[in-house]
Amino acid sequence: MTVGEANNDSKILVFSTDKISDPAIDMAGLLKLHYPPTVYTITIPCSSAIKPRWILYSFEQGFDGVFIAADGTDCPYGESCTEKTGLVVGATHQIMKDKGIDPARLKMAAICSVCSESFVKHVVSFNKYLSKSSN
Amino acid sequence: MKKKVGVYICHCGGNISDYVDVEKVRQSVESINGVYLAKTTMFACADSNQKDMVEDIREQNLDGVVVAACSPKLHLLTFRAVVERAGMNKYNFVHANIREQVSWAHSDNKTGATEKAIQIVKAAIAKVQNSEALEPVKVQATKAVAVIGAGVAGMRAAIELAEAGSEVYLIERSFFVGGRIAQWDNICGTEETGKELVTRLYDEVIKHKHVTLFTGAEVIENRGSVGNFMLKVKVTPRYFKLPCSDGKLQEAIDVCPVIVPDEFNFNITSRKAIYHNYPSEYPQLPAIDMENCTRCGKCENVCSSIDFTQKTEYLNLKVGSVLLATGYDPYEPKKGEFAYGEIDHVVTLPQFKRIVHYCDEKLSYKGKDIKHIAYIYCVGSRQVDGENKYCSRYCCTVNIHTAITVKKKYKNIYNYHFNRGIRTYGKQEVWYDESSRLGDIYLQSFDNDPPVVEKRGDKILVKIKDVLTTDKQLEVVADLVVLVTGMVPRKDNSIGNLLKIPKGRDNFFNEIHMKLRPVETVIDGVTIAGASQGPKNVMESVNSALAAATKSFSLVDSGELALEPTVAEVDEQTCEWCGKCDEACPFNAFEKVEIEGKLIARVNPVVCKGCGMCLPVCPVNALNLIGLTDKDVENMISALIPND
Structure with missing residues (x-):
């Protein structure tokens, strides 16, 4: 792949979680499952800790998309994580709509600690969507 | 903002540097304001490099350190210990993952991988520049x-x-x-x-x-x-009380009308609802299986140790x-897998071991004398189509050892091992050797061409295209087929x-x-x-x-644990108690306190687990996680975006 091709990929910020989804992203590398190198990760303890302002700041700074690799039901901090992460995404989608940002630029999926293939599938298809929608 | 940050970029032998131009990464970050030194190293985790890091920190008075290497899940603690040895607070160290999430994930795109590594190291520098010395929470x-x-x-x-x-x-x-x-x-x-x-x-x-x-x-x-x-x-409860007399117990077992398959013997025998798996089993007090007990009361009439009042x-x-x-559980073959469940004399290795246990003078099963035994290996392990791709490790050795036992215990036994490559690793090779000396016959096939078990008349035939005899189609007439099953969760x-x-x-x-x-x-x-x-x-x-x-x-052991200080922190100026953080917290870490006439939330740092569930619910953004504040996150976000 050339530099030019790499530049066609969308810049995606992934919020991964320390105990659950980040190990899956690590394992994607271990298994040499490839995804665009314009996917960057910031690791946080739990997906329900993401502030909408961080997501909006990412768009302001130039990220094309934000992907929340959520803990889902595997969250070590409790079952309410799924619902709370959902509320964060819902609230942020509303702000994005109000600001005229395509809400589909924020995506969330539960990524368990071994869901490496699922992670790669999600970011690859998200990248395709973002690349298309930006054209 | 730190002025003397040390950055170390690891080759990891070639695991990183084969795909990421580590020198280019170093050059891209060395002139960042606040970066005092930037080095590449063959193995950041090696003792020699750890010593160099300690020297650098001490001699150059570094105030922050970034190591760009493998995943922090491997070596975060290693490098925290290194900086601590040099007298630096370990929270002034930031780990950048450029192996699992860069060189390995993007080994198909070296340019892209190098660009990504540069941004990740920049983000780590941005984070360390804002880091503070923290003390762990003691519990x-x-x-x-x-x-x-x-x-x-x-x-x-x-x-x-x-x-x-x-x-x-x-x-x-x-x-x-x-x-x-x-x-x-x-x-x-x-x-x-x-x-x-x-x-x-x-x-x-x-x-x-x-x-x-x-x-x-x-x-x-x-x-x-x-x-x-x-x-x-x-x-x-076991529904038994001490003392329990053996004679009365046997009577109680005899009168129990319930007969269920005995899982201890892998269902080749049956047991009663009152049971112990073998007479001297520990604890030496039988139990009543209430899932199957009909409460007929017959046992109570003969044995006074039975006590149904136990709760x-x-x-x-x-x-x-x-x-x-x-x-673990032993793998249970599917019905029809090598004729399991379809032909009576096809059993699993655990069942076979129980059969050998119960047969003293001669080996027989379901009324048939057993002389010729065919063992089919890797059943439920190293599956080509199924989910179990792994090798179960123990089965080759245990099966060969069992085959030797059988040959020594009974007369005129002929063993045929239908394998896919024997893995009697280490010293276990001696049993493979012994079995070969005793005349056991080994036949081998590839993964995609397993042996076939079929019944012809009253005989069981096992057919194989044997790779050890240049793909000759061989047949063995067996009295018993043992499926060498592996381990499953x-x-x-x-x-x-x-x-x-x-x-x-x-x-x-x-x-x-x-x-x-x-x-x-x-x-x-x-x-x-x-x-x-x-x-x-x-x-x-x-x-x-x-x-x-x-x-x-x-x-x-020490009675005290040092936990991560990444706990929630309340900005007392901004907070106006509304209770939403308290509602969101799954650990009840918040309490309402009054300070100078103002009600605010306070975090109990020992109870707080640092999950951050409270952060997004605060309507006035008065909450942050220590070590992961808005500033930390937003600095990293800015640094991850290339400037061009």
Whole structure:
């Protein structure tokens, strides 16, 4: 792949979680499952800790998309994580709509600690969507 | 903002530098304001580099360090220790993952990988520049460990922990100890039988004043975290009281009208609702299986030890660490897999071992004398189409050892081994050698061309295209076909779900790292041992049990644990108590306090787990996680975007 091709990929910020989804992203590398190198990760303890302002700041700074690799039901901090992460995404989608940002630029999926293939599938298809929608 | 940050970029041999131009990364970050030195290193984790880092920090008075290397899950603690040795606060170190999430993930795109590595290192520098020296949160740790599973690994771990000085609660779901080993007679490599081994361990467990054994017990609730797990244990009664006379007991068993398949013998025999698996089994008190008992009352009439008034008990245990040694299940072939369940004389290896146990003079099964035995290897392991891609490790050796036992125990036995490559690793090769000397015949096929079992008249034929005789089609007429089945995770793995233990690709419990942190899980304070973690033989199980016991003990030994200081923090100026953080917190870490006439939220740092669930719910953004503030996150976001 050339530099030019790499530049066609969308810049995606992934919020991964320390105990659950980040190990899956690590394992994607271990298994040499490839995804665009314009996917960057910031690791946080739990997906329900993401502030909408961080997501909006990412768009302001130039990220094309934000992907929340959520803990889902595997969250070590409790079952309410799924619902709370959902509320964060819902609230942020509303702000994005109000600001005229395509809400589909924020995506969330539960990524368990071994869901490496699922992670790669999600970011690859998200990248395709973002690349298309930006054209 | 720090002025003297040291940046170390690791080649990891070539694991990183084969795909990422580490020198280009170094050049891209060396001139960043505040970066004092930037170096590449062949192995950042090597002793020599660690010494260099310590010297740099001391001599150059560095105020922050970034290491760009493998995943922090491997070496975060290593490098934190390095900076601490140099006198720096460990929270002024930031780890950048450029191996798992860069060089390996993007080995198909070296330019893209290098660009990504540069941005990741820049983000780590941005983070370290804003980092603060922090002190860990200290919590009291209960000096007690719950060991789940009283098989060979669990009992050995319990003894080790008790001898070290910890209280141990040994919790076994079944009514008898020993796990799978109790089902085995002779064990290769030792003169001891499985039962003798169980007896020896049980005797040690029982005499140890620090071990409390619960049988028929199951953990049903878990609260708390490392240092202080609160476990709720359900203890099912045996409906037997001491003393229990053997004669009366046998009468009670005889009158019981319920007959169910005996799982201890892998369903080749049956048992009553009142049972013990074998006469001298421990604890030496039988149990009544209430799932199958009809409460007819016949046993009560003949045996006064039976007591149906016993009730289920619930216990609350407080422990500092949990050690899981829940074992494995043998693979159960599907109906029709090598004719299993379709031809009577096709059995699994565990069933075969029980048949050998029950046959003294001559080997027979279901009325048929057995002389010619065909063993089909790798059933349920190394599957081409199924989910179990892994090798079960123990089966080649155990099967060959069993074949030798059979040949020595009975007359005129002919063994035929239909294998896919024998894996009697290490010293276990001696049994392979012995079996070959005794005249056993080995036939081999490739993964995609397994042997075929079929019935012709009253004979069982096993056919193979044997690669050892240049693909000759060979047939063996067998009296019995033994499917050499491997290990699979426990069917009921509810304890894993309860403690949120991740599973690996093979569905067994997953350790953090196979070599570096082999018995720890991502759930702090929970260690894993034995075959619950993956196929292991007895020796390997015991080794892992000792390692897990040592790790668990190290957590509870000092009575105090240093936890990550990444807890929530309230900005007292901004906060106007609304209670939303309190509602969102799953740990009740918030309290309402009044300061100078103003109600605000306060965080109890010992109770706070640092999950951050409270952060997004605060309507005035008065909450941050220490070490992961808005500024930290937003600085990293800005740094991740290339400037061009």
